[in-house]
Amino acid sequence: MAPDSRRVRGPEESQSPLLYVPCSEAVAEVPRAVFARAGLLSQASGSAYLEMGGTKVLCAVWGPRGAPGRCRLQCELRWAPFSRRGPRSSPRQAGLLLQESLEAAVRLERYPRAELAVWALVLEERGCGLPLAVSAASLALADAGIEMYDLAVGGGLSRGPGGQLQPDPLDTEEESGATVYLSLLPALNQVSGLVCSGEWEGDSAVEAIKLCMEGCQRLYPVLQQSLVKATKRKIPEPQSG
Amino acid sequence: MAPAKCCVPGERLCSLEDCAPGHGTYCKHGYIFASLSGYVVKKNDNGMMPVLSIVRDTDSHLLPVIGVTVTCKVMSINARFAKVQIMYIGSTALKTTFRGTIRKEDIRATEKDKVEVYKSFRPGDIVVAKVISLGDAQSNYLLTTAENELGVVVAHSEAGASMVPISWCEMQCPKTHIKEQRKVARVRAEYLQT
């Protein structure tokens, strides 16, 4: 192949610009701080905003609105274009995972011939976007007054290079390999969603799932509190009588 | 009275032995759980077991169910059916409209074979109807007007004036005095504003 003399050719050796992006090495041992707020969008039927560490998720619920067939939960999970560095995972698949995690929590049989639309947007991704979106979505559904069996609480975990299990991993830790995402219905002790990737030997997967469930149980009261607050704000107390 | 308790979905409220489950709750393992976020209200019915329900006073998500009376607007008609948009359920306005269909054979209770859709409805009419089926995956809600109280309640003539019913099947324009055919409803006395 003759070299193209008209163009300025780049150097033979080239690296991805991502190599030069500084990488924060700090591994937080303490649980990441959580901020939750339900009912902040005025137009949607229900909405929620959830923040954990640097990860920020906004979720809106529309409906129930008329649709043919049985009740459907239509979920979409998107990452904002500026949410993270590097490539992002396929949004379509993420929406499906979100739907699977929520379907077991929502009493869909109460909404025949209707459609519930759940839109989750990850504004900033610093790890655990998917499980946080699950929590935010169930918060938004409850805020919309949709009948549910329980709140679905998401939790994530990754295994570091040394084999230590790190709940609520940062995005840098997630990249390192093995991760578990789980969604739990805490009051009923049911797992509604589970995604595991990477290699898990022996019983390490079981251990990871247990740890993940503990994380969900810790997050549960936070979600409950914010929902109670939102409900009190949104709905006037009924007059006794 | 103590302030009503606020609850969230999944919260265990009480045992099934103490209360009966009402709106916004479900039972599992002999307990009543909340399935809505809202206020817990216990209603005592004289001597009966108190009913525990969850109240979210504002717009609870109403959906058309079989047997309810709905108010709808005719969107289009053809020889076999009229397509409508459901706007009210009972007296509650819906946030989003649902689509329904009134088939030719469901327009009148008698002389069904003589009914013609264009002599019963025109696009733009406001119709009171009843839901008879939720329909299957392909079709919309099926509605009927085969009762005296059901049918067209508001219609406009070609001149644009609101017409006045003069019989079961005719309405007249007050401006031009032209008669138009409709499936007229006898509006119940309690709904009439005088």
Add this chain to the structure above:
Amino acid sequence: MTAMETGMVSNRYSVSRPFTSGRESCSGMASVQLSEAEKVYILHGIQDDLRVDGRGCEDYRCIEVETDVVSNTTGSARVKIGHTDVLVGVKAEMGIPKLGSPGEGYVEFFVDCSANATPEFEGRGGEELGTEIANVLYKIFDNKSSLNLKSLCIQPREHCWVLYIDVLLLECGGNLFDTISIAVKAALFNARIPKVRVLEDEEGAKDFELSDDPYDCMRLNVTNVPCIVTLSRIGHRHVVDATLQEEACSLASVLVSVTSKGVLTCMRKLGRGSLDPESIFEMIECRHKILRQFLGAIPAFWVQGKGATRGETSTQVPNFTHSSLFKDKYMHLHTQPYSAVCMSLSRESTAI
């Protein structure tokens, strides 16, 4: 079935998963309609460890593996489990390594749910299921050990082999994921990637030379390629290798991909139901038992094909052996027992 009826069945017969309603099976999956009585029959049978076709809860159906079925692929396999029939073709093409991993080749999956399998897949109907399966396949190969991607590299940062793995569903009879994963493994085992020599002239221009000899090729090491085991929760128990009818009774299943060493590489919950954590642990534990079942079966059944005449690479496996499945080196290069199907496929495509 109405939502109410489905709910009734599982409310009465399963305690662990009381939350049921609506759609019977996993998203977009080909499904059958079952009456309540049929569901109860299947459920009761499974509670007594006896399934409709006489199997126990942890038994597979007979697995038929046939390799080298499509001549113009690098490697191909057709796997039949019961009425599930899957054809996988691997095509190796030269490409440019991905930026993130300059020294490795990569794998691309595409799943085609043709309307041959079920009319539901007509048009774009199968797309959702296809993407879902492809995503699962990406996930199970998304680790360092399952496939040695370094061996696919020809020249770092410049050239590598890209394996396009095309999965074609010919018939759906339940347990798609397991069947596809076995077929992918068999097709990868069957793949012969020509050896490439890089020639460099004085000016630095590079030229490739592909070996003409069909036997001078590279084989992939598939010992660590995981297989998927789908465990469907039905009533209080779980079953492996569920038929379409059984899938209709199950609201949630767990998909576990395991290597022959028992290492878990991917796990996912499928379906709309929820599961008890204990039952998930049970299912994870269960993989060892299933592995043992695989390993205890006839070792190296591929050997049967050794003395066989052309067209007899097809082998019936009562229980397929995970590690010994792909041991044999000998393959018929030019057999095409599947040509009939391929022909009918090509005819159909021209008709379209």
